[in-house]
Amino acid sequence: MPAMHVRLGAFSAALVLAATLSTAAFAQKKYDTGASDTEIKIGNIMPYSGPASAYGVIGKTEEAYFRKINAEGGINGRKINFISYDDAYSPPKTVEQARKLVESDEVLLIFNSLGTPPNSAIQKYMNSKKVPQLFVATGATKWNDPKEFPWTMGWQPNYQSEAQIYAKYMLKNHPDSKIAVLYQNDDYGKDYLKGFKDGLGAKGSSMIVIEESYEVSEPTIDSHIVKMKSTGADVFFNITTPKFAAQAIKKNAEVGWKPLHFLNNVSASIGSVIKPAGFENAQDIISSQYFKDPTDPQWTNDPSMKAWNEFLDKYYPEANRADASVMYGYIVAQGLVHVLKACGDDLTRANVMKQAASMRDFEPHGLLPGVKVNTSPTDFAPLSQLRLERFKGETWELFGDVISGDVGG
Known part of the structure; x- marks a missing residue:
């Protein structure tokens, strides 16, 4: 009889353990629109045409970097699906593309959309939809306003x-x-x-x-x-x-x-x-x-510059390495990967913003020595240091x- 009791006890303990594990597994995996067990859908808007088309290489660099991440196994096993549209630096077109990304493509977030007027045109929309407008490619001061716009965050030092x-x-x-x-x-x-x-x-x-x-x-x-x-x-x-x-x-x-x-x-x-x-x-x-100039000979043997060149050789060989925008795209793409990795299995929009607002002394490859990424729930300005040149x-x-x-x- 006692043996039976032991077995039952072990059995019920196993049941409790199984229930605990399944609850933990259930609790761990949380998704919003745009995320699943297999992919993370990221939206992006760039001026591939029009008066600011010189910046289009930023989107191309990011696309190449996410291909690299996917080839290396993705983010916690999930592949990045990067959807990038042209707005020709025209705010009405930006609004159109943002709606398409959020409502048709159903992305988890819009990342690094470029330009002050274009981002201004979609800021209220993104915040009303509670979709992250993350690491916008503009240094306007107004992106650092977590109280009024908790879903919008800048990246580069402000203007x-x-x-x-x-x-x-x-x-x-x-x-x-x-x-x-x-x-x-x-x-x-x-x-x-x-x-x-x-x-x-x-x-x-x-x-x-x-x-x-x-x-x-x-x-x-x-x-x-x-x-x-x-x-x-x-x-x-x-x-x-x-x-x-x-x-x-x-x-x-x-x-x-x-x-x-x-x-x-x-x-x-x-x-x-x-x-x-x-x-x-x-x-x-x-x-x-605030980042290393690829044409500056002092960085020739720098490990982060070597990593940058290796990345371009493999994933974006036609890039113009004298174009600072290529380095910019490389650095900010690392920022997004850092945030998504920190999200773990909680790929909700709220957690994306929470992780983006808790970066501490993060140093992506390519920043100048002494320059670090720091954010907090009250400070949405990831970079705030510069050197004159x-x-x-x-x-x-x-x-x-x-x-x-x-x-x-």
């Missing part, structure tokens, strides 16, 4: 912090300069301008001699350059996207205007801006950076220390 860093440099080294500002007439341009004016403070009104804006629909900004030159300005803050940045560098040389030239980070790519404008025309331009010969030369931006949401 206001960057512009303040330039302003501080000018105040310290060129306090009596006459500054001409050229900016794109939209949220992106105005965000940089605000940071710049805040950085200059009371001196700004006497230092800035002209604020010239252009529309993204203009074919050329040549006339704006001529107008700015006529003011006698000796410092030029160039707040433009790649196509117009290259035009400005070229036109300055043509008309013989040689101010101290500050170029916003979003157009610091050698491949898509500097080289087309002519190396000889870009000497001594100052910009800023000056263009010399055919490459950027870093100078000064890593500087932290001090602009919150």
Whole structure:
């Protein structure tokens, strides 16, 4: 009889254990639309055509990186299904593509959609649908607003912090300069301008001699350059996207205007801006950076640069390795993979945002030494550090220390 009792006891213990395990297994696996045992569906919107098409390589790099991840077994055994659409940098088109991704393709989230005006156009929609608008490819300050927009998160250092860093440099080294500002007439341009004016403070009104804006629909900004030159300005803050940045560098040389030239980070790519404008025309331009420039010889034997080159050799051999946007795409794709891995088997939209808001000292391959990714539930700005750089010969030369931006949401 006692033996029977033992067996029954063991049997009921096994039942309890089985029930516990199945409950644990059940509790562990949670999915929202766009995730399953086998795949994670990720949406993306890029300007593959139109005035900002130079940025299209970001989407191509991300697609290549996710192919690499899938070939290596995916994320916790799940393959990434990356669906990327063209919006031609046109906000109405962005809205159309976002609706398609969320309502027809049924993606888990939209990742790294590009541009300030395009992302502004879908921010309310994404938040009302409670679908993550994750690591947007724009440095506007407003993406760091977890209270109002808990489903939207930025990635790169914000434009206001960057512009303040330039302003501080000018105040310290060129306090009596006459500054001409050229900016794109939209949220992106105005965000940089605000940071710049805040950085200059009371001196700004006497230092800035002209604020010239252009529309993204203009074919050329040549006339704006001529107008700015006529003011006698000796410092030029160039707040433009790649196509117009290259035009400005070229036109300055043509008309013989040689101010101290500050170029916003979003157009610091050698491949898509500097080289087309002519190396000889870009000497001594100052910009800023938070990741390694692939053309900089100091990184030749750097392990993270070797890993980057190996990735491109295998998955995106036709990439222009002098284009900073390729490195940008590589770094932010690592950010998404990091978040998805951290989600484990809880692939809900809420957990995606929770994991994205708890990154601690994450260092994807390609960031400059000392630059790290940090977020919290109240800070949705993953990157906030930069170093200044000056263009010399055919490459950027870093100078000064890593500087932290001090602009919150």
